[in-house]
Amino acid sequence: xxxxxxxxxxxxxxxxxxxxxxxxxxxxxxxxxxxxxxxxxxxxxxxxxxxxxxxxxxxxxxxxxxxxxxxxxxxxxxxxxxxxxxxxxxxxxxxxxxxxxxxxxxxxxxxxxxxxxxxxxxxxxxxxxxxxxxxxxxxxxxxxxxxxxxxxxxxxxxxxxxxxxxxxxxxxxxxxxxxxxxxxxxxxxxxxxxxxxxxxxxxxxxxxxxx
Ligand SMILES: [Mg+2]
Ligand SMILES: [Zn+2]
Numbered sequence: 001x002x003x004x005x006x007x008x009x010x011x012x013x014x015x016x017x018x019x020x021x022x023x024x025x026x027x028x029x030x031x032x033x034x035x036x037x038x039x040x041x042x043x044x045x046x047x048x049x050x051x052x053x054x055x056x057x058x059x060x061x062x063x064x065x066x067x068x069x070x071x072x073x074x075x076x077x078x079x080x081x082x083x084x085x086x087x088x089x090x091x092x093x094x095x096x097x098x099x100x101x102x103x104x105x106x107x108x109x110x111x112x113x114x115x116x117x118x119x120x121x122x123x124x125x126x127x128x129x130x131x132x133x134x135x136x137x138x139x140x141x142x143x144x145x146x147x148x149x150x151x152x153x154x155x156x157x158x159x160x161x162x163x164x165x166x167x168x169x170x171x172x173x174x175x176x177x178x179x180x181x182x183x184x185x186x187x188x189x190x191x192x193x194x195x196x197x198x199x200x201x202x203x204x205x206x207x208x209x210x211x
Contacts, residue, residue: 028147032069033137033164035155036080039174039194040066040102043156049084053097058105061195067109068198072205074152075144078102078116079136085120115140132162137169154197161187172197
């Protein structure tokens with residue numbers, strides 16, 4: 001995965017390659033990239049992780065919000081930082097079991113997640129995928145031929161907004177009201193739940209022009 005030193009001169013580092021190649025702005029599917037913890041499900045305490053499928057608890061209306069976005073024509077992807085993997089606190093079987101839980105919650109609503117992506121690295125690993133880096137989004141865009149300018153990243157953290165913005169997407173911040181957002185990167189939508197965000201995003205369709 002890591003580029004070899006002095007490797008492909010044309011593209012330089014893997015990071016540059018990602019930044020230049022996959023940003024499909026013409027025809028292409030539109031997507032919603034969903035954060036997981038704190039967006040779909042109740043966020044575990046700081047420094048802890050969802051360690052089992054049983055510990056995955058949907059937030060109210062989150063499945064309905066995701067389904068509404070799917071029904072509006074967005075392909076759904078989950079992009080999640082799971083540093084607990086690097087710390088040995090979460091394993092692959094648990095990630096997979098949680099994916100099954102998520103899909104089981106969407107099935108009755110006739111929606112599905114196209115793919116799940118995780119950053120499994122630790123803070124100091126210097127990877128391209130841990131949000132606020134946009135690597136997971138850019139890779140998905142490349143693989144699925146997505147139109148990032150018409151796509152959205154939705155999450156409950158500034159790092160979600162920053163990752164979406166860096167990938168060229170529109171962004172929605174969901175979570176507790178009254179969050180201050182004094183960063184230079186301002187989300188397009190700020191609201192308290194995925195359901196409310198989905199309503200705002202869907203209501204923009206058809207009237208919205210691409211930036
Ligand atoms: Mg989150
Ligand atoms: Zn990573």
